[in-house]
Amino acid sequence: MRKNKVWHSFNEAKEAGKKSLAVLFDPDDTDERSLIESLNVCLENNVDYLFVGGSLITSNNLNEVVSMIKSYTDIPCILFPGNAIQIDASADAILFLSLISGRNPELLIGQHVVAAPVVKRSNLEVIPTGYMLVNSGRPTSASYISNSQPLPNDKPSLSASTAMAGEMLGMRAIYMDAGSGAEEPISTKVIKAVSKSIDVPLIIGGGLNSTFKAKNALDAGADIIVIGNGAQKNLNLVTEVSDLVKFYNEALNVN
Ligand SMILES: CC(C)=CCC/C(C)=C/CC/C(C)=C/CC/C(C)=C/COP(=O)(O)OP(=O)(O)O
Numbered sequence: 001m002r003k004n005k006v007w008h009s010f011n012e013a014k015e016a017g018k019k020s021l022a023v024l025f026d027p028d029d030t031d032e033r034s035l036i037e038s039l040n041v042c043l044e045n046n047v048d049y050l051f052v053g054g055s056l057i058t059s060n061n062l063n064e065v066v067s068m069i070k071s072y073t074d075i076p077c078i079l080f081p082g083n084a085i086q087i088d089a090s091a092d093a094i095l096f097l098s099l100i101s102g103r104n105p106e107l108l109i110g111q112h113v114v115a116a117p118v119v120k121r122s123n124l125e126v127i128p129t130g131y132m133l134v135n136s137g138r139p140t141s142a143s144y145i146s147n148s149q150p151l152p153n154d155k156p157s158l159s160a161s162t163a164m165a166g167e168m169l170g171m172r173a174i175y176m177d178a179g180s181g182a183e184e185p186i187s188t189k190v191i192k193a194v195s196k197s198i199d200v201p202l203i204i205g206g207g208l209n210s211t212f213k214a215k216n217a218l219d220a221g222a223d224i225i226v227i228g229n230g231a232q233k234n235l236n237l238v239t240e241v242s243d244l245v246k247f248y249n250e251a252l253n254v255n
């Protein structure tokens with residue numbers, strides 16, 4: 001297992017008050033040409049992390065996507081797996097997600113038992129991550145596939161207590177997700193409550209398809225914001241959101 005290089009970069013940034021941007025690639029929605037185009041934009045804009053994964057991957061190209069990311073960029077490539085078959089040893093790290101918002105044992109510990117020997121043999125950096133789905137209006141792929149009930153978007157203390165429990169269990173990051181393509185992102189009240197309750201890095205994603213929504217998440221306390229669908233539909237969003245993140249970091253004088 002690699003030393004905790006990626007996690008340290010999450011944590012050092014957080015401690016310095018620095019915000020980071022991750023772009024999510026879903027292998028099912030990625031072809032070679034658009035991937036190269038997107039990677040160039042990520043490189044030009046100094047995107048901090050590249051996440052790769054999906055709730056359900058029907059294609060067989062996880063390895064190709066990771067290999068292309070590794071050969072075109074030196075941006076850390078981080079697996080964001082929907083299940084135990086989404087493991088590729090050539091990535092840099094894996095968010096070892098446990099779905100702590102749900103009560104489905106398969107996603108709390110089951111897939112992890114299946115994945116553990118494969119991950120152990122790899123050189124992947126493992127980042128134990130409490131994954132919390134938050135209701136975003138309509139069901140998302142992640143809420144449907146996980147057969148779990150997301151946290152309500154208007155009960156900050158439920159999310160805060162869940163995140164605290166995850167941290168107390170030893171999770172080294174919390175990823176709160178409204179789900180890919182969410183109609184509504186996670187409310188700022190929920191993000192604020194969670195951010196105040198934990199010390200580990202807080203990743204926020206789902207439905208961040210405008211700079212306005214990205215800014216709200218950052219203002220509320222997100223350390224890392226993730227954009228997926230929005231970037232896929234409009235690559236300019238990567239430039240706009242990374243300019244926003246740079247603006248924050250310059251204002252903090254931590255660039
Ligand atoms: C630790 C290992 C190996 C697996 C963990 C498995 C767990 C707990 C998964 C959590 C539940 C889940 C299904 C998460 C999916 C997260 C993800 C990669 C979302 C990406 O977006 P999609 O949900 O694919 O969006 P689209 O509907 O746009 O395709």
Ligand SMILES: O=P(O)(O)OC[C@@H](O)CO
Nearest residue numbers: 180181205206207228229
């Ligand atoms: O695709 P979007 O809506 O940007 O969501 C990104 C990610 O958090 C989904 O799991």
Ligand SMILES: [Mg+2]
Nearest residue numbers: 026054055056
């Ligand atoms: Mg998907």
